[in-house]
Amino acid sequence: MTTFEALGLSPKILKALEKTALKQPTPIQAQAIPQIMQGRDLMGLAQTGTGKTAAFGLPLLHRLLDIGHPPGPKNIRALILVPTRELATQIKDNFLTFTQGTAVKVVMVVGGASVNRQAQSLLKGADVLVATPGRLIDLIERGDVSLEKCGYLVLDEADHMLDMGFIHSLRRIAKHIPLKRQTLMFSATMPKDITEIAETYLRDPVKVQVAPPGKPAEKVTQGVHFIPNGDKARLLEEYLKKHPGEAALVFSRTKHGADKLAKVLAQWGFRVGAIHGNRSQNQRDRILTEFRQGEVDVLVATDVAARGIDIPTVRHVYNYDMPNVPENYVHRIGRTARAGAEGSSLSFCAPAEMGELQAVEKLLKKSLPVLGGAPWAADVVAAAPKPGQNRGQRPQGQRGPRPGAGPGKQGAGKPSSGPKPAARPGAARPQGGGGTPSRRPGGTGGPGRRG
Structure with a gap:
C-alpha cells in the first residue's frame, strides 16, 4: 500500500504529517502528488471529503521548500484561489499544519476582514497566499501584493467559482501571473464550462479522477x-x-x-x-x-x-x-x-x-x-x-x-x-400523490422563492 514516504515527500513535511490524522494517502492524493511533484499541470476530480487539499498542498509545499530564500516584499510564490471564506480558512489551517517546523509563510486574504491588516501581512511577501477573488483584486489594485513572481496557481472548487460568477475575476487575476507557471485545478463536479477553463489556463494537463463527476460520497x-x-x-x-x-x-x-x-x-x-x-x-x-x-x-x-x-x-x-x-x-x-x-x-x-x-x-x-x-x-x-x-x-x-x-x-x-x-x-399524507409513490412525477415546476 502506498505511503506518504514512498511518494517522495520532503522529510520536513513527513514530520509534520506525523502530528495529523493523515497516515496513508487517499486515492486522489496517491495519484495527484507524484504528478504535481514532477511539475505537471493537473486537473483533479474527486468527491468532497477525499483529501483534495493535501493532494495539491503537500506536493506544492515540497517544491517550495527547495527554493530556500524569502519571496521578497509583497511578492508571493503560490496562489490558491477559492470561492468562499470558509474554504479559504480550511485550506489555510491545513497548510499551517503541513508547514510546522519550516520557514514557509502562509497568508490568507478574504472579504469581511480588515483589508489594511491583510495588506500589512503581505508587506514581507508570502510563500503561499490563500485568497477569495474579490479581496485579492482589491489588494492588487491598491498595490499591496504582486503576482509577478507567482509560479504556482491553484483553482480549488473551480465549478463553484463559475456558479458564483467569479470567472471574470479569474481572468483579471490571471493577467498578473506569469504564463510560465504550474497550474492545478480541483473540483468535485465537471460542468462543461470547467473544460473551457482547463483549456484556457492549463498546459497539457494530466487528468486525475477517482470518482465519476457529480458522484457523492458512498457512505x-x-x-x-x-x-x-x-x-x-x-x-x-x-x-x-x-x-x-x-x-x-x-x-x-x-x-x-x-x-x-x-x-x-x-x-x-x-x-x-x-x-x-x-x-x-x-x-x-x-x-x-x-x-x-x-x-x-x-x-x-x-x-x-x-x-x-x-x-x-x-x-x-x-x-x-x-x-x-x-x-x-x-x-x-x-x-x-x-x-x-x-x-x-x-x-x-x-x-x-x-x-x-x-x-x-x-x-x-x-x-x-x-x-x-x-x-x-x-x-x-x-x-x-x-x-x-x-x-x-x-x-x-x-x-x-x-x-x-x-x-x-x-x-x-x-x-x-x-x-x-x-x-x-x-x-406524511402526500398532496397530489397517492398509493405507492411513483418515481415519474407528472410534471415539473420552476423554482419558487423559498426559505
Missing part, C-alpha cells in the same frame, strides 16, 4: 421527503429530535430564510446558529468554532457554506430547500461522511421544487429513495407559488405562540395538507 444515506413548503419547519423539528445532540447541517436557499429558520429552531429549544454571506468573517468564524466544538448542534447555512466546512462530527445534512444548481447538492451532502465516516442526507421537496429534484436525480443518474409523502402531481406543481408569489411567507411555527401548534396556512391562504406535528415523518 451518505440519501432520501427525499415530499412536504408542503409551510410544513417544512415542523418536519425538520421531528427529524432533529430523532438524533438529539448529533451535529446537523441544514441548507436554506436564501440568507433571510436561514436567519428565520434558525430563529424558529432556537425558540423550539435547539442549540442553533446561522451562517451566510451577510455575516462578518468574525461572526462566521465564531459560529463555525461553536459548531465544531459541539456548543451548537444545528447549523443553518446557505450554499456559501457547502464548500469549506470540514467538520468530521457532522452526521446529518438536511436540504430544507432544494438547491437551484444540481451540482450544489453533491457539495452539500459532502459535508457529512467525511474521511470514510458515515452520514445521512434528507431533502425536503415542496411542489415548486420538483424541477430541482429531477435535476439532482439526473445528475446522480438515480432516483432518491422516498422517505415520506409522494411525488407531487402535475396540477399541484402547476399551481405552486412561483418566484415572488409567496413573498413574506414565514417558516411554519412562527405564526403561533406555542411550538406545538398545528400547521399554519401555506402560500396564498390555501390550507396545508402536510403532516400534523405529531405525525411520523414517514407518514
Whole structure:
C-alpha cells in the first residue's frame, strides 16, 4: 500500500504529517502528488471529503521548500484561489499544519476582514497566499501584493467559482501571473464550462479522477421527503429530535430564510446558529468554532457554506430547500461522511421544487429513495407559488405562540395538507400523490422563492 514516504515527500513535511490524522494517502492524493511533484499541470476530480487539499498542498509545499530564500516584499510564490471564506480558512489551517517546523509563510486574504491588516501581512511577501477573488483584486489594485513572481496557481472548487460568477475575476487575476507557471485545478463536479477553463489556463494537463463527476460520497444515506413548503419547519423539528445532540447541517436557499429558520429552531429549544454571506468573517468564524466544538448542534447555512466546512462530527445534512444548481447538492451532502465516516442526507421537496429534484436525480443518474409523502402531481406543481408569489411567507411555527401548534396556512391562504406535528415523518399524507409513490412525477415546476 502506498505511503506518504514512498511518494517522495520532503522529510520536513513527513514530520509534520506525523502530528495529523493523515497516515496513508487517499486515492486522489496517491495519484495527484507524484504528478504535481514532477511539475505537471493537473486537473483533479474527486468527491468532497477525499483529501483534495493535501493532494495539491503537500506536493506544492515540497517544491517550495527547495527554493530556500524569502519571496521578497509583497511578492508571493503560490496562489490558491477559492470561492468562499470558509474554504479559504480550511485550506489555510491545513497548510499551517503541513508547514510546522519550516520557514514557509502562509497568508490568507478574504472579504469581511480588515483589508489594511491583510495588506500589512503581505508587506514581507508570502510563500503561499490563500485568497477569495474579490479581496485579492482589491489588494492588487491598491498595490499591496504582486503576482509577478507567482509560479504556482491553484483553482480549488473551480465549478463553484463559475456558479458564483467569479470567472471574470479569474481572468483579471490571471493577467498578473506569469504564463510560465504550474497550474492545478480541483473540483468535485465537471460542468462543461470547467473544460473551457482547463483549456484556457492549463498546459497539457494530466487528468486525475477517482470518482465519476457529480458522484457523492458512498457512505451518505440519501432520501427525499415530499412536504408542503409551510410544513417544512415542523418536519425538520421531528427529524432533529430523532438524533438529539448529533451535529446537523441544514441548507436554506436564501440568507433571510436561514436567519428565520434558525430563529424558529432556537425558540423550539435547539442549540442553533446561522451562517451566510451577510455575516462578518468574525461572526462566521465564531459560529463555525461553536459548531465544531459541539456548543451548537444545528447549523443553518446557505450554499456559501457547502464548500469549506470540514467538520468530521457532522452526521446529518438536511436540504430544507432544494438547491437551484444540481451540482450544489453533491457539495452539500459532502459535508457529512467525511474521511470514510458515515452520514445521512434528507431533502425536503415542496411542489415548486420538483424541477430541482429531477435535476439532482439526473445528475446522480438515480432516483432518491422516498422517505415520506409522494411525488407531487402535475396540477399541484402547476399551481405552486412561483418566484415572488409567496413573498413574506414565514417558516411554519412562527405564526403561533406555542411550538406545538398545528400547521399554519401555506402560500396564498390555501390550507396545508402536510403532516400534523405529531405525525411520523414517514407518514406524511402526500398532496397530489397517492398509493405507492411513483418515481415519474407528472410534471415539473420552476423554482419558487423559498426559505
